[in-house]
Amino acid sequence: MTGARFGPRLPPVCRRAPRIPSAMRLELSQRFYFEAAHTLRRQVETEPSLRIHGHTYIAEVTVCGTADPVSGMLVDLGYLREAVEVVRRQLDHRFLDEVPDLGTPTLERLCAYIAERLHDPRWTLHSVVVRRDASGDACRLLVG
Numbered sequence: 001m002t003g004a005r006f007g008p009r010l011p012p013v014c015r016r017a018p019r020i021p022s023a024m025r026l027e028l029s030q031r032f033y034f035e036a037a038h039t040l041r042r043q044v045e046t047e048p049s050l051r052i053h054g055h056t057y058i059a060e061v062t063v064c065g066t067a068d069p070v071s072g073m074l075v076d077l078g079y080l081r082e083a084v085e086v087v088r089r090q091l092d093h094r095f096l097d098e099v100p101d102l103g104t105p106t107l108e109r110l111c112a113y114i115a116e117r118l119h120d121p122r123w124t125l126h127s128v129v130v131r132r133d134a135s136g137d138a139c140r141l142l143v144g
Helices: 046-050 077-091 107-117
Strands: 026-038 053-065 124-132 137-142
Touching: 026 077, 053 077, 053 107, 077 107, 107 124, 107 137
Parallel strands: none
Antiparallel strands: 026 053, 053 124, 124 137
16 A cells, blocks of 8 residues: 555654744733723813713733743743733723723723733733724833
């Protein structure tokens, strides 16, 4: 019997995991969304901003560093997801004007709020992005 009868021969499976060079810096991101309402006092578009209105916010947090030589991970995503979920619950389906320690609920302050709550010795926070895709708005906070 020939190998052609059963399809092309595949190369042998690599039995050694690829090595991530210790000098190589990595970024790892976790994205989440939350629905929330707010008001805003502005110089332009004042009337609609003063009324309570809501948005779907999409946030993305990025941590950076080098991979652990044993696990090959920058950080176990399970830990990052747990921390992100705590913050998401603090914002999701809330009236942002009433969230303690947020202040005026701007995109900029939402980024800072999320960054403060995701400070953790297990990772180095690189950036936080908060977007409202429906209106094309976004803010990126670069940490450090």
